[in-house]
Amino acid sequence: MVYSLRHFLIIVLFLVTGNNLNSQTNLNDVSVVVIGNKTGSEKISETTIKEYFKGKYNKWPNKKTVIVALASSNHPNVEWYSNLMFNKSFFAVKKYWYSLVFQGRNDPPYFFASDQELIEFVKLNPGAIAIVEKSNKVPENLKIKLNE
Amino acid sequence: MNQNKNIFGDQIVKPIIWCFFLLVFSNSLHSQMSARLNAYGHIDFESVFSDTTYSNFSLGEQELFINAKFNDEFSFLGEITLNYSGHGNYRLNLERLRLKYNYYKNHSLIIGKFHTPVNYWNDVYFHARLFFPTIDRPLMFSKWIPVHTFGMRLQGQNIGKNNFGYDLLVGSGMGSEDIYKVFSETSITAAVHWKPTDEMRFGFSGYLTSMDDASKMAVHSHSSVEHEMNMYTGPLDFQMLNASIAYFGEKWEVLNEFSFNRTKTDTLGVSNNISNYTYVGRRFLEKNVVFTGFDVLYTGENDLHTYPYDRMKFILGYKYEYSERLNLKAQLEYYTNMNDHSLGSKYEFKIQMSYGL
Numbered sequence: 001m002v003y004s005l006r007h008f009l010i011i012v013l014f015l016v017t018g019n020n021l022n023s024q025t026n027l028n029d030v031s032v033v034v035i036g037n038k039t040g041s042e043k044i045s046e047t048t049i050k051e052y053f054k055g056k057y058n059k060w061p062n063k064k065t066v067i068v069a070l071a072s073s074n075h076p077n078v079e080w081y082s083n084l085m086f087n088k089s090f091f092a093v094k095k096y097w098y099s100l101v102f103q104g105r106n107d108p109p110y111f112f113a114s115d116q117e118l119i120e121f122v123k124l125n126p127g128a129i130a131i132v133e134k135s136n137k138v139p140e141n142l143k144i145k146l147n148e
Numbered sequence: 149m150n151q152n153k154n155i156f157g158d159q160i161v162k163p164i165i166w167c168f169f170l171l172v173f174s175n176s177l178h179s180q181m182s183a184r185l186n187a188y189g190h191i192d193f194e195s196v197f198s199d200t201t202y203s204n205f206s207l208g209e210q211e212l213f214i215n216a217k218f219n220d221e222f223s224f225l226g227e228i229t230l231n232y233s234g235h236g237n238y239r240l241n242l243e244r245l246r247l248k249y250n251y252y253k254n255h256s257l258i259i260g261k262f263h264t265p266v267n268y269w270n271d272v273y274f275h276a277r278l279f280f281p282t283i284d285r286p287l288m289f290s291k292w293i294p295v296h297t298f299g300m301r302l303q304g305q306n307i308g309k310n311n312f313g314y315d316l317l318v319g320s321g322m323g324s325e326d327i328y329k330v331f332s333e334t335s336i337t338a339a340v341h342w343k344p345t346d347e348m349r350f351g352f353s354g355y356l357t358s359m360d361d362a363s364k365m366a367v368h369s370h371s372s373v374e375h376e377m378n379m380y381t382g383p384l385d386f387q388m389l390n391a392s393i394a395y396f397g398e399k400w401e402v403l404n405e406f407s408f409n410r411t412k413t414d415t416l417g418v419s420n421n422i423s424n425y426t427y428v429g430r431r432f433l434e435k436n437v438v439f440t441g442f443d444v445l446y447t448g449e450n451d452l453h454t455y456p457y458d459r460m461k462f463i464l465g466y467k468y469e470y471s472e473r474l475n476l477k478a479q480l481e482y483y484t485n486m487n488d489h490s491l492g493s494k495y496e497f498k499i500q501m502s503y504g505l
Contacts, residue, residue: 051306054346056306057253057254057306058250058253058254059220059250059253063220064220088398089434091435091471092398095469095472096346098472098473099272101184101215102186102213102274102276102279102504103271103272104215104225104244104246104248105305107182107215107217107223108184
C-alpha cells in the first residue's frame with residue numbers, strides 16, 4: 001500500500017513538475033554577463049538577479065526603479081537568454097510579462113534586437129539591467145558580479 | 149436616485165474619460181512621465197442547443213488599457229470597455245481607474261476603482277479574454293463575486309523569500325461600483341496569497357458588506373449566463389470566503405476557484421451558498437492547450453441575494469495561441485442541474501478569438 005502510494009506521488013510530482021526537472025544553467029558557467037546601471041548592487045546572488053528579471057522587485061536597494069531590458073525576437077540569442085534567466089521559451093517569457101503588465105504589477109520590459117542595443121540602453125538608463133555575451137565590449141562599471 | 153445617476157454620468161465619468169485620453173496624448177509634454185496604451189478585444193461565435201436552437205456571431209467586449217508612470221512612486225492605470233447594448237448602441241464602462249503610490253519596496257497604497265482581489269481570476273485576468281483559460285468566467289461571477297470596488301487599497305506583493313502578497317481594501321459595497329457611499333454601504337476585503345514558485349499561487353480572501361437594498365447589485369453586470377433581477381428590496385448582510393489554487397506550468401495548467409458565502413436577511417434568515425470552478429489544461433507543442441473544466445454553483449432555499457439556484461457546467465475545449473497577443477478557443481459546454489430542473493439542460497458550442505494590441 002505504502003509502496004503504491006509512493007509510486008502514485010512520484011507520478012503526480014512528475015506530471016506537475018516534469019517540465020522543470022531540467023536544472024537551470026549556472027550563469028557563471030556560461031559566456032554571458034549581467035549588466036546594470038547604477039543599481040547599487042555590484043555583487044548579487046544569481047537567484048536574486050533572476051528575480052529582478054522576473055519583475056519580483058520594482059526597486060533596487062538604492063531606490064532606483066528597476067528597468068528590465070530583454071532580447072527581442074530578432075535577437076540571435078533570444079531563446080538562449082530566455083532559458084538562462086527564466087527557464088522558459090521566449091514565447092512563454094512574453095506571455096509572462098504581458099500578463100504582469102496588464103495586472104498593473106510591473107512596468108513593461110524593453111526589448112532589443114542585439115547585444116549592442118542592450119548595452120547602449122543600459123548605459124543610458126539608470127536602474128536598467130540586461131544580459132549580454134561576455135565577448136562584447138562592456139564597460140567595467142556596468143558589470144554585475146554574481147555570487148556563487 | 150435618477151438625478152444622482154445623471155450627475156454621476158455628466159460630472160464624474162465624462163471628465164474622467166477626458167483625463168484618460170489626455171494622459172495618453174499629453175505624454176510628449178511631460179518628459180518625466182511615461183505612458184503605454186494597449187487595446188484588447190474578442191469576437192465570439194456561439195450555438196445553443198436546448199428547447200430551441202440558435203447561433204450568434206457577435207462582437208465581444210472591446211477595451212482600452214493605459215498604464216502610466218508619473219515618477220518612481222506614483223503610477224496610473226486605467227481601463228475602459230465598450231460593450232454592445234442593442235441595435236447600433238454601445239455601452240461605455242470605466243472598469244479600472246487607479247492611482248498607485250509605491251511607498252516602500254513592494255508595498256503600495258492604491259486609490260480608485262479596481263478589481264476586488266477576492267480570487268485569482270479577478271485579481272489576474274480582469275477583462276481581457278486573451279488571458280482567460282476558458283471562454284467564460286466561472287459561474288460564481290454571474291451571481292455574487294463583487295468584480296469591482298471603488299475605494300482605498302493597501303497592497304503588498306512578492307514579499308520575502310516565499311513571495312507572499314496581501315491586499316486590504318475598504319470601499320463601495322455591492323450596490324455600486326463607482327460611488328462609495330461612505331456612511332451607508334461599505335465593503336471590506338482582506339486577501340493573502342503565496343507564490344511558492346513562479347508558476348504556482350495559493351490565495352485566500354474574506355469579503356463582507358451590508359446593503360440597504362439587495363435589488364441594487366452592480367456585481368451582476370458580468371453575467372454571461374442566465375440571470376434574473378433580484379426582487380428583494382430589503383436589507384441584507386453578505387459575508388464571503390474564497391480560496392484559489394493556480395498552477396500554470398509549461399505543460400500542465402490547473403486553476404481551482406472555491407467560493408462560499410453566507411447571506412442574512414430579517415425575512416428569511418441565514419442562507420449558505422457555495423460554488424467551485426475547476427480547470428485543468430494540458431499544453432502540447434508549446435502553443436496548443438486542450439482543457440476540461442467543471443463548474444458548480446448552489447444557493448440555499450432561503451437566499452434573497454441570488455435566490456435559490458443550482459447549476460452545473462461541464463467544459464471541454466481547445467486553445468491555440470497564435471502569439472502572446474492572439475489566441476483562439478473552441479469550447480463545448482453542457483449545463484445541467486442538481487435539484488431545480490426549471491432551467492433545463494443544454495449544450496453550448498462556442499468559438500472565441502481574443503486579441504491584445
